[in-house]
Amino acid sequence: MSSEVVRQQQKPHETVGLTDRCAExxxxxxxxxxxxxxxxxxxxxxxxxxxxxxxxxxxKTTGEDSIFERDGVRLxxxxxxxxxxxxxxxxxxxxLIRSSFQVISNPNSASSCGCGSSFTAK
Numbered sequence: 001m002s003s004e005v006v007r008q009q010q011k012p013h014e015t016v017g018l019t020d021r022c023a024e025x026x027x028x029x030x031x032x033x034x035x036x037x038x039x040x041x042x043x044x045x046x047x048x049x050x051x052x053x054x055x056x057x058x059x060k061t062t063g064e065d066s067i068f069e070r071d072g073v074r075l076x077x078x079x080x081x082x083x084x085x086x087x088x089x090x091x092x093x094x095x096l097i098r099s100s101f102q103v104i105s106n107p108n109s110a111s112s113c114g115c116g117s118s119f120t121a122k
Contacts, residue, residue, distance in 0.1 A: 014082055017089040018070040025092040026073040038074035043081040055101045084108050
C-alpha cells in the first residue's frame with residue numbers, strides 16, 4: 001500500500017454566470033421593488049428529477065454565501081447549493097405560459113425535467 005496522501009484539487013474559481021436577459025430582468029425587478037435586493041439561488045431535494053432550483057429575492061447574505069455580479073445586479077448562492085450549480089448559467093425566460101429565472105447549461109446535471117426546474121445530479 002502506498003503511503004501517499006491524495007488531495008482533492010480545489011477549483012480555482014467557483015462561478016455561476018448570468019445571461020444578459022437575466023441581468024436586465026433582475027435590474028427591472030430591483031427598480032420595481034424600490035430597494036436593493038438580489039436573486040438567491042438555492043438547490044433543494046425534491047422536484048421530479050431529485051433536486052430542484054429555488055429562486056427568491058433576498059436582501060441579506062451570510063458568511064456561507066458566494067456572490068456573483070453582472071452589470072450591477074447580484075446572484076447569491078449558498079456554499080452547499082454551489083456544489084450543484086458551479087459552472088452553470090442563470091437565464092430569464094419569458095414564454096406565453098410563464099416567465100421565470102432558470103438554470104441553463106449546468107455541468108453538474110446528468111438530466112433535467114421538461115420544465116427545467118429540477119435535475120438529477122451527476
